[in-house]
Amino acid sequence: MPQRTASTAAHTPAGTPAPPRLRGYRYVGVIGKGSTAYVFRYRQEATERDVAIKVGTTHLDSKAGARFKTEAVFMASLQHPNILTVHGAGVTDDGRPYTIFEYAPAGSVKDIIATQGVYPVDRTLDYGVQLASALYLAHRNNTVHRDLKTSNILITAQGVPAIADFGIATNIYDHRSTGYSPPWAPPEVIASRGSGDDRSDIYSLAATLYAMLAGKSPFEYAYDPHTIDELVDCIMHKPVPPINRADVPQSLQQVLLKALAPDPANRYFTAVEFARALQEVQIQLYGHATPVNVQGIEPYPTRAAMATAGAQGALPAAPAKPKDRRPLIIAAVVLVVLAVLGVVFAAVILPNIDHSGDTGTAAVVNPGMNGTSGGDDDDDGTTTTVPSPIELSGAYAGDTVKFTWSNPDPQDGDRYAWSVINGTGSGQANAKLIEGTSVEVPASDGAQTCIQVSIVRQDRRMSSTPATACAVK
Incomplete structure (x- = not known):
């Protein structure tokens, strides 16, 4: 273990715990402190780059220390440009855990x-x-x-x-x-x-x-x-x-x-x-x-943006039509609704889904877990597309409409996200999650009632394109 340099004490404010002596790193100064740890600035001697080292204020026993190291390795695998890079971790001689992070010079x-x-x-x-x-x-x-x-x-x-x-x-x-x-x-x-x-x-x-x-x-x-x-x-x-x-x-x-x-x-x-x-x-x-x-x-969300533009008035309003042409007008309206709304579900409907029945997520899991369901993955690890429901149709029954559909590739834990589509092209306020393959909804004002349905897998992946259908009076 290398000796601390004489400058270490000079850079450590009064009341701050002594920074750990770490092989290959030279202490520079204090960055900050939190309720459970101090953050120190070190220089990595081999590369002459600065790093931030977070040192806990409590001491771990040997079992907790081993678990800390294992989980720190797992955290280092979360590589993303917007997650601070973890360079290493360990436990000091006196039992304090430390983690070596990328140094962020611009602060917080x-x-x-x-x-x-x-x-x-x-x-x-x-x-x-x-x-x-x-x-x-x-x-x-x-x-x-x-x-x-x-x-x-x-x-x-x-x-x-x-x-x-x-x-x-x-x-x-x-x-x-x-x-x-x-x-x-x-x-x-x-x-x-x-x-x-x-x-x-x-x-x-x-x-x-x-x-x-x-x-x-x-x-x-x-x-x-x-x-x-x-x-x-x-x-x-x-x-x-x-x-x-x-x-x-x-x-x-x-x-x-x-x-x-x-x-x-x-x-x-x-x-x-x-x-x-x-x-x-x-x-x-x-x-x-x-x-x-x-x-x-x-x-x-390119397609969703197009749908949003349509909902905001980019699509022209239909002029008044003679009464004897009503069936054709209804058909035209249905086609426009489906064309515009068939693209909005993934980015607009799903954010508002009711979460009843969701389970919690562990804070840090076994590093061997990957968080995906094996049944829907190709052998090379790429995720397959979740299909859309099929045979979606609806029928009026008085003041309600019953829609039914089928799942072409049922998987354990599948649920269905559905939403009534209103006349402006937005159904987000009505989005729900259910387990069955049918739903009964109040009839919409006007000549038709439309919904969209997607399959939602247990790992929260969903149909890339929702199924849409309108029941016409």
Whole structure:
């Protein structure tokens, strides 16, 4: 073990625990501290690059230390441009766990808000799509963060936002507490004082984006609580307010409020669906979107953007028709609805699906787990396309319409996401998840009632194209 240099003590503020002596690394100084760890800056001697080393303040026994090393290796496998790179991990001679991270010289989003003020809308949306992509990759690998906040979003040397601290600090072994931060935690985490799931992470990411626009976490911004107890009471019992900024559009406010819904079932289904909603706002405002960066996921919602344009009035309204031509008009309307709406489901309907029956996600799992179902994967590891339902049809029965369909490739755990399509081309408010292959819905006003249905696999993959059908009176 190399000797500490004389400069180590000079760079360590009073009251800071001594930084560990690590072979091949030279201590430079303190970066920051949290409730469970300190972060030090070191220089890697072989490469002369700076790294950040997070050192826990508690001591692990030999069993917990071995588990920490194994799980740190797994965390290092989560390679994504928007996840801070893990270079290594271990346990010091006195039992403190440490993790070696990529050094982010620009600091955190929290630092930037404090020194430069709130973020512009376009950059917030850009960061949101990038971070939601990284979050989805982690969730797909059965890993939840549990403590997303502005101080855990760091800006790398390339100017890219990156999520830090994916739960491999010491508190992961103390199941009495998850180490969450109340300003950013959803009600279900605060109520249980326990670990959250992927929808809890979506809430915390939305709270972080909210703070980028407002300068503070949602309930600190709105209610100015003076104590943690007051803050918790606000989170548990009061609504999230809109952001008082004229340049923050209503469409973005609505996306954030949905992701911040107090009931997890009313949030976005997955982080990638949250990203899709943010992309839709980008397209509406700027005509372009930040790509979703996850293997196997389409980067852009091109077809959904076309459908959104149609719903906003790009498609001409049909003129009044003579009564004797009504059957032809109905048929034409049905064709237009199907042509426009057949592309919107993956990016617009799914974010609003009811989550009843979803299960939680473990914080860190066995490194051998890959988070995908083996039955739907090709031998080379690529994910096969989920088919669309077939034989979808509906029939009126008084004031209701019953739709039925078939699954061409049933798998264990399959469910069905369905939505009634209204006359504007949007059915997102009605989206539901069910287990059966039929549904009875109230008849829509007008001459037809239309729905869309997709198959949703147990691993949350869904039909690439939904089945659509209209029942005509």
